[in-house]
Amino acid sequence: MIAGGSRAADGRRPWTFYLLGTLFAAYLLFLYGPMLVIYVLSFQGENGGVTFPMVGTSLTWFAQIFEPGQMANIPVAFGRSIALASVVSLLTVLFAVAAGLGFRRRFPGSGVVFYLAVASLVMPSLLVGFGIGLGFRFLGWDASLFTSALGAQLTWTLPFGLFAMFAVVNRFNRAWEEAATDLGASSWQRLRYVTLPILLPGIIGVAMGAFTLSYDEYARTTLTIGPLNTLPLEIYALISSATSPTLFAIGTLTTVGSFLIIGITLLWVMRLQRRRGTAVPHEG
Amino acid sequence: MNVRQLVSPWSAGAGAAMPIERRRALPKLPNWAVSWLQVGPLAAILLVLFVLPTVLFLVVSFFDYDRVGIYPAFLLDNYAELLTTPATLRVYVSSLKFAAIVWALTLVIGFSVAHFLVFHVRSPILRTIFFLLCAIPFWTSGIIRTIAWIPFLGRNGAFNQILMATGITDRPLEFLLFSDFAVIVTYVHLFTLLMIGPIANSLAKIDPALIEAARDAGASRWQTLVGVIIPLSKTGIALGSILVFTQVMGDYFVVKTMSGGQSASIVSMLSTEIQAMQYPPAAANAMVLVVFVAVMVGFMMRVVDVRKELVK
Numbered sequence: 001m002i003a004g005g006s007r008a009a010d011g012r013r014p015w016t017f018y019l020l021g022t023l024f025a026a027y028l029l030f031l032y033g034p035m036l037v038i039y040v041l042s043f044q045g046e047n048g049g050v051t052f053p054m055v056g057t058s059l060t061w062f063a064q065i066f067e068p069g070q071m072a073n074i075p076v077a078f079g080r081s082i083a084l085a086s087v088v089s090l091l092t093v094l095f096a097v098a099a100g101l102g103f104r105r106r107f108p109g110s111g112v113v114f115y116l117a118v119a120s121l122v123m124p125s126l127l128v129g130f131g132i133g134l135g136f137r138f139l140g141w142d143a144s145l146f147t148s149a150l151g152a153q154l155t156w157t158l159p160f161g162l163f164a165m166f167a168v169v170n171r172f173n174r175a176w177e178e179a180a181t182d183l184g185a186s187s188w189q190r191l192r193y194v195t196l197p198i199l200l201p202g203i204i205g206v207a208m209g210a211f212t213l214s215y216d217e218y219a220r221t222t223l224t225i226g227p228l229n230t231l232p233l234e235i236y237a238l239i240s241s242a243t244s245p246t247l248f249a250i251g252t253l254t255t256v257g258s259f260l261i262i263g264i265t266l267l268w269v270m271r272l273q274r275r276r277g278t279a280v281p282h283e284g
Numbered sequence: 285m286n287v288r289q290l291v292s293p294w295s296a297g298a299g300a301a302m303p304i305e306r307r308r309a310l311p312k313l314p315n316w317a318v319s320w321l322q323v324g325p326l327a328a329i330l331l332v333l334f335v336l337p338t339v340l341f342l343v344v345s346f347f348d349y350d351r352v353g354i355y356p357a358f359l360l361d362n363y364a365e366l367l368t369t370p371a372t373l374r375v376y377v378s379s380l381k382f383a384a385i386v387w388a389l390t391l392v393i394g395f396s397v398a399h400f401l402v403f404h405v406r407s408p409i410l411r412t413i414f415f416l417l418c419a420i421p422f423w424t425s426g427i428i429r430t431i432a433w434i435p436f437l438g439r440n441g442a443f444n445q446i447l448m449a450t451g452i453t454d455r456p457l458e459f460l461l462f463s464d465f466a467v468i469v470t471y472v473h474l475f476t477l478l479m480i481g482p483i484a485n486s487l488a489k490i491d492p493a494l495i496e497a498a499r500d501a502g503a504s505r506w507q508t509l510v511g512v513i514i515p516l517s518k519t520g521i522a523l524g525s526i527l528v529f530t531q532v533m534g535d536y537f538v539v540k541t542m543s544g545g546q547s548a549s550i551v552s553m554l555s556t557e558i559q560a561m562q563y564p565p566a567a568a569n570a571m572v573l574v575v576f577v578a579v580m581v582g583f584m585m586r587v588v589d590v591r592k593e594l595v596k
Contacts, residue, residue: 131337
C-alpha cells in the first residue's frame with residue numbers, strides 16, 4: 001500500500017510511521033490506563049474503598065453484583081438492558097437498512113428526511129427524554145421500558161443506523177443488482193439473494209452499533225424509563241448513593257464480556273467473508 | 285432457463301415464463317413511491333418521537349407555572365428570566381469553552397489515529413484488531429468510564445504515584461482531579477472514538493492513486509496532507525466534529541462528577557429545573573439550547589456539504 005507513504009522506495013517505513021505509531025500507542029495507553037486501574041481496584045479487599053491503596057484482594061465486589069441489594073438490583077437491570085437493547089437493535093436494523101436502501105436515489109422530500117435525521121442525532125440527549133416524558137404525562141400514559149424508553153432510544157439509534165448505512169451503501173456496486181435483474185430475478189429475489197447478502201457485514205455492524213448505543217444510554221432514558229431501571233440508570237443510582245468497588249467490578253465484567261462477544265462476532269464475520277470469497281472468486 | 289433456475293429456485297417447477305408474467309401483472313410503483321415505502325417508517329418514527337416532543341416543549345416553554353402545576357398561557361417570562369440571568373451566559377461560555385478545547389484535542393488525536401490505522405497499518409487483520417481495541421472501552425458504561433478517572437487522577441491515584449515514583453514530582457499534584465482539567469480529560473477519553481470512526485471512513489475512501497499523483501508531482505508529505513488528504517476527508521471531519529460538539533453541549537454527568545461541583549453545564553442546570561418540576565422554565569431553557577446547537581451544527585454543515593458526500 002503506497003497511500004500516505006507507508007513505505008519508502010527502499011521498503012523502509014517513513015518517519016511519520018514511527019511518529020503516528022507512538023501516538024497511537026500513547027492513545028491506547030490513555031484509553032486503557034484508567035480502565036486498568038478499575039480492573040485492579042475491582043479486586044479490592046473487603047475493607048477497601050474506591051481509591052488506592054489496595055487493602056488485600058477479594059472477589060467480594062463481584063459477588064455483590066449478583067446479590068440484590070437495597071440500592072440496586074444489578075442482574076435484573078442487566079436483563080432489562082439486554083432486552084431493550086435487543087429490541088432497539090432489531091428495529092434499528094429493520095428501519096435503517098430499509099431507509100438506507102431508499103436513499104440510494106433522490107426522491108421528493110429526501111432532503112427533509114435527511115435533515116430530520118441529523119437534527120434527531122444532534123439533539124441534546126436529556127431533552128429528547130424530557131420531551132417524550134412530557135408527552136406521556138400530557139396523554140396520561142405511564143412511562144415504561146418498551147414504550148417511552150424504547151422510543152427515546154430510537155431517536156438516537158435510527159439516525160446513527162441511517163448514517164452507518166450511507167457508508168455501507170456507498171461501497172455497494174449496483175452492477176450486481178443490474179446483473180440479477182438481467183438474469184430475470186424479481187425485485188424480492190434480488191433483495192433476498194443479492195443485495196442483502198452483500199450488505200450483511202455492514203448490517204451486522206449497524207446491529208452491533210445500535211445495541212451498544214442502547215445498552216449504554218442513560219441521558220435519554222432517565223426521564224422516560226418509569227419505575228424499573230435499566231443497568232446504566234441503576235449504576236447512576238449507585239453512584240449517587242454510595243460508591244463502592246462494585247461499580248468497578250461491573251466495569252471489569254463488562255470488558256471481559258465485550259472481548260468475548262466481539263471475538264465471537266469477528267470470527268463469524270470472517271467466516272462469512274471467507275465463504276463469500278469462495279462463492280464469488282472475482283470479487284474485489 | 286438454467287441461469288434463471290440458479291438465481292430463482294422458486295421458478296424451477298413452474299417454468300420460466302410464469303414469474304415474468306406474474307411480475308407484469310403487478311402495477312409497477314414509481315421510483316419515488318418505492319423510496320418512500322423504504323424511508324417512511326424511519327421518517328414516521330422520528331416525526332412522532334422527535335418532532336412532536338420538541339414542538340411540545342416549545343409550547344410548554346410559554347406556559348405559566350407555580351409549585352402545584354403548569355397552566356396553559358402565552359408568556360415570554362420564562363425566556364426573559366432565562367436570558368437576563370447572568371448564570372445563563374456564564375454556563376454557556378463555560379460549555380463552549382469545554383466544547384472548543386475538546387473539539388480541538390479529539391480532532392488532532394482522532395485524525396492522527398485514523399490516519400495511522402488507514403494508511404500505515406498494512407495488514408487488514410491487524411487494522412481490524414486495532415480498531416476494536418479503540419472501540420471496546422465503549423462497551424463499558426460511560427458512567428463507569430467517567431468515574432474510572434477518579435482513582436487514576438486522585439491525590440493517591442495511580443498517576444500521581446507514577447509521577448512520584450519516577451521522581452518527576454515530590455508532592456502529589458492537586459489540580460488533576462475535580463477541576464476543568466479532569467473534565468476535559470474525561471471528555472477526550474469518552475468522545476475521541478466519535479472522531480476516529482467517521483474520519484477513518486473518509487480516509488479509507490481516498491483513492492491511493494491521488495496520493496501517489498501528488499507525490500509524483502513533487503508534493504512534500506505535508507503538502508500532500510494539507511492539499512489532498514484533508515480536503516478529501518472533510519466529510520468525516522465534519523461529522524466527527526458535529527458528534528463531539530453536540531455530545532459536550534448535551535452533557536450533564538461528566539461536568540457534575542469531574543469538576544467537583546465547580547462547573548455547571550447547560551443541561552445540568554436544566555435537569556435541576558426538571559427535578560424541581562419547573563417544566564416551563566426547563567422547556568424555555570431547552571428551546572434556547574436546541575436553537576443554539578442547531579445554529580452551530582447548521583454552520584458546520586454549511587462549511588462542509590455533508591449531504592452531498594453521503595447521499596449520492
